[in-house]
Amino acid sequence: xxxxxxxxxxxxxxxxxxxxxxxxxxxxxxxxxxxxxxxxxxxxxxxxxxxxxxxxxxxxxxxxxxxxxxxxxxxxxxxxxxxxxxxxxxxxxxxxxxxxxxxxxxxxxxxxxxxxxxxxxxxxxxxxxxxxxxxxxxxxxxxxxxxxxxxxxxxxxxxxxxxxxxxxxxxxxxxxxxxxxxxxxxxxxxxxxxxxxxxxxxxxxxxxxxxxxxxxxxxxxxxxxxxxxxxxxxxxxxxxxxxxxxxxxxxxxxxxxxxxxxxxxxxxxxxxxxxxxxxxxxxxxxxxxxxxxxxxxxxxxxxxxxxxxxxxxxxxxxxxxxxxxxxxxxxxxxxxxxxxxxxxxxxxxxxxxxxxxxxxxxxxxxxxxxxxxxxxx
Numbered sequence: 001x002x003x004x005x006x007x008x009x010x011x012x013x014x015x016x017x018x019x020x021x022x023x024x025x026x027x028x029x030x031x032x033x034x035x036x037x038x039x040x041x042x043x044x045x046x047x048x049x050x051x052x053x054x055x056x057x058x059x060x061x062x063x064x065x066x067x068x069x070x071x072x073x074x075x076x077x078x079x080x081x082x083x084x085x086x087x088x089x090x091x092x093x094x095x096x097x098x099x100x101x102x103x104x105x106x107x108x109x110x111x112x113x114x115x116x117x118x119x120x121x122x123x124x125x126x127x128x129x130x131x132x133x134x135x136x137x138x139x140x141x142x143x144x145x146x147x148x149x150x151x152x153x154x155x156x157x158x159x160x161x162x163x164x165x166x167x168x169x170x171x172x173x174x175x176x177x178x179x180x181x182x183x184x185x186x187x188x189x190x191x192x193x194x195x196x197x198x199x200x201x202x203x204x205x206x207x208x209x210x211x212x213x214x215x216x217x218x219x220x221x222x223x224x225x226x227x228x229x230x231x232x233x234x235x236x237x238x239x240x241x242x243x244x245x246x247x248x249x250x251x252x253x254x255x256x257x258x259x260x261x262x263x264x265x266x267x268x269x270x271x272x273x274x275x276x277x278x279x280x281x282x283x284x285x286x287x288x289x290x291x292x293x294x295x296x297x298x299x300x301x302x303x304x305x306x307x308x309x310x311x312x313x314x315x316x317x318x319x320x321x322x323x324x325x326x327x328x329x330x331x332x333x334x335x336x337x338x339x340x341x342x343x344x345x346x347x348x349x350x351x352x353x354x355x356x357x358x359x360x361x362x363x364x365x366x367x368x369x370x371x372x373x374x375x376x377x
Contacts, residue, residue, distance in 0.1 A: 031055070031100075032053055032054060032055040033053075033054055033055065033103035033104060033367065033370055034054070034055050034056075034057050034097065034100055034101065034102055034103050034104070035049055035054045035055065035056040035057065035102075035103065035104045035105075035106060036056075036057065036058045036059070036060075036092060036096075036102055036104075036105050036106070036136065036140060036142070037049075037056055037058070037059040037060070037077075037106045037108075038059075038060050038084060038105070038106060038107050038108070038109075038132065038133070038136065039060065039061060039084070039107065039108045039109050039110065039129070040059035040060060040061045040066075040070060040079070040106075040108075041061055041063070041066050041070070041108070041349065041352055041353055041354075042066045042069040042070055042339065042349040042350075042352075042353055043059075043066075043069065043070040043073050043074055043353075044331065044333070044353035044354045044355065044356050044359065045106055045108055045148070045354050045359050046059060046070070046074050046077065047073065047074075047333070047334075047337070047356045047359070048354070048355075048356040048357070048358065048359025048360040048362075048363055049104075049106070049359060049360075049363045050074075051356070051360045051363070052359070052360045052361075052362075052363030052364045052366075052367060053363070053364075053367055054103075054104065054363060054367070056074065056077050057077065057078065057092075057096045057097060057100075058077065058078045058079075058080065058092045058096040058097075059074070059077050059078070059079045059080070060079075060080045060082070060084050060087050061079070061080075061081065062081065062082055062083045062084070064081065065340060065341040065345045065349070066349055067079055067081045068340035068341065069338065069339050069340045069341070069349060072338040072340060073337055073338055078092075078095065078096050080092075084129065084132050085132065089135060089136045089138075089139035089140055090139055092136075092139075092140065093139055093140055097140070101141070101143070102140040102141065102142040102143075103142060103143050103144065103370065104142055104143070104144050104145075104146060104366065105133065105136055105137060105140060105142035105144070105145045105146070106145075106146050106148075107130060107132075107133040107145060107146065107147045107148075108147075108148045108149070108354060109129045109130040109132075109133075109147075109149065110129060127161055128161060130147070130149075130161065130165060131161070131164060131165055131168065133145055133147070133165065133169070133200075134165070134168040134169060134172070137169065137172055137174065137200075138172055141202075143201070143202070143203045143205070143370070144199060144200070144201050144203070144205065144207070144366065144369075144370075145169075145174065145199065145200040145201070146197070146198075146199060146362075146366070147197060147198040147199070147200070148195060148196075148197050148354055149195070149196055149197075150194075150195065150196065151181055151194050151195070151196050153179060153196055154179040154181075154196055162176075162179075169200050172202070173202040174200040174201060174202045175200065175201055175202070175206070176198060176199075176200040177198055177199045177200065177201075177206055178198070179196040179197070179198050180196065180197055180198070180209060181194060181195070181196050182194070182195055182196075182197065182209060182358075183195075184355045184357075184358045185214065185219050185220075185297045186212035186213070186214060186215055186216075186219075187210070187212060187213050187214065187357060187358045187361040187362075188213050188214050188220060188332065188357035188358070188360075188361060189214075189220070189297075189330075189331075189332055189355040189357050189358050190219070190220040190221060190222055190224065190225040190297050190298055190329075190330055190332075191297050191298045191299070191300065191301060191330050191331070191355065192297050192298065192299055192300060193300045193301070193355060193358075194300070195354075195358070197209075197362070203373060204373075205369050205370075205373045207362075207365055207366050207369045208365070209362075209365070210361055210362065210364065210365035213361055219296075219297050220297070221293075221294065221295045221296060221297060222292050222293060222294055222295070222296065222297065222298050222316060222330070223294040223295055223316075225298075225326075225329045225330055226322070226325075226326045226329050226330070227294070229241075229244060229323075229325060229326060229329075230244060231317070231318055232244070232245075232246040232318060232320065232323065233246065233318065233319070233320065234246050234247065234248055234249045234254060234318075234319060234320040235247070235248040235249075238325075241325055241335075243323065243324040243325035243328060243339065243346070244323045244324070244325035244326070245323055245324065245325075245343075246318070246320045246321070246323055247306055247307075247320065247321050247323075249308070249319075249320065249321070252274075253308065254319060255274060256270055256274050256289055257289070257308070257314060257319040257320070258319060259271065259274060260289060260290070260291055260314065261291070262291065262316060262317055263291065263293055263294050263316045263317070264290075264291055264292070264293040264294075264296075264316070265290065265291045266286055266287070266289070266290040266291075266312075267279060267286070267288055267289040267290065268286070270289075276288075287299060287311045287312035288308075288309055288310070288311065288312075289308050289309070289314065290311070290312035290313075290314060291312065291314040291315065291316050292312060292313070292314065292315065292316045292322070293316060294316045294317075298312075298330045299311060299312045299313075301313075301327055301330055301331060301350065301351050302351045303347060303348045303351035303352060304347070304351070305322065305327045305347060305350065305351045306321045306322055306323065306324060306327060306347055307321060308321045324339070324343070324346050324347060324350065327347070327350045327351070328350050331350055331353050331355050331356065332355045332356040332357035332358075333350070333353070333356055334356075
């Protein structure tokens with residue numbers, strides 16, 4: 001078996017496992033646990049939870065393009081395309097839950113206010129959006145609330161927001177756990193992506209992180225994720241895949257890429273005449289113009305993940321940046337997941353998404369706790 005064939009075979013196995021799971025009377029005796037997904041974006045969290053066996057009934061986001069993508073892939077979910085402050089949890093309870101209970105409330109609030117790269121540092125109005133969880137919890141009364149964000153959310157400067165979140169949830173009977181860090185690469189994602197998660201529960205349950213499914217030494221590599229895709233030169237496109245399109249690069253950028261060694265090379269191999277003026281005698285930002293390693297996980301993908309000037313986003317072999325298809329695979333989206341929008345809009349959606357495989361593994365862990373506690377039957 002070639003390394004290139006493994007992702008496709010693994011996808012088939014995963015689909016069969018989920019089909020068997022959903023049809024198993026031993027696992028779901030009456031119904032699947034219900035989810036309301038706040039700040040859903042293009043649907044990475046919804047996709048992962050559906051694969052794990054949840055039923056997402058409602059979602060909220062205010063980005064029009066991400067909402068178009070979401071609807072294409074999750075037409076059965078009632079999507080509220082609006083600022084979250086304007087969405088009524090009472091409407092969700094009446095129209096979407098229809099007398100059923102809400103088992104899981106997902107809160108993936110915008111991560112930019114908590115990012116170490118946020119230049120505002122203090123006073124970003126988006127930082128309090130996470131507190132919308134309280135308003136929805138008060139009405140929907142979920143058994144569990146799942147928060148996901150960047151590691152910066154645990155920084156001292158954001159302690160006030162988390163303390164307020166903890167206090168306000170406490171008045172509703174919820175206990176908020178401490179932020180726990182993880183690396184998506186440990187959970188089937190071919191990408192080094194560190195995140196923090198938190199759970200809040202009023203049922204006396206508090207899920208623990210599942211054991212790594214792909215620990216160090218068994219991680220899914222860049223080669224395994226994208227190695228079977230069609231080789232492309234800059235500006236070329238795969239006629240059978242609308243996302244596998246290589247960006248055009250300037251003549252100067254192509255000259256630089258030609259000097260950077262395949263499979264993990266960096267800008268430090270550039271001759272003096274091709275160095276960026278801002279990089280001369282400067283050792284910072286080592287990943288700019290860097291290539292990914294074939295047999296390692298990718299670096300953290302960002303909203304500029306197909307731009308070689310924004311990080312280590314050059315292809316391991318080809319003289320170009322990675323394509324949108326390659327980025328989507330590194331975020332563990334299925335190849336048949338449909339993305340709406342122009343090139344930059346799709347790039348932003350992919351970079352902002354929570355990796356599907358990570359959510360699936362966390363979802364399976366939450367399902368196990370739900371089943372053992374018998375709180376969703």
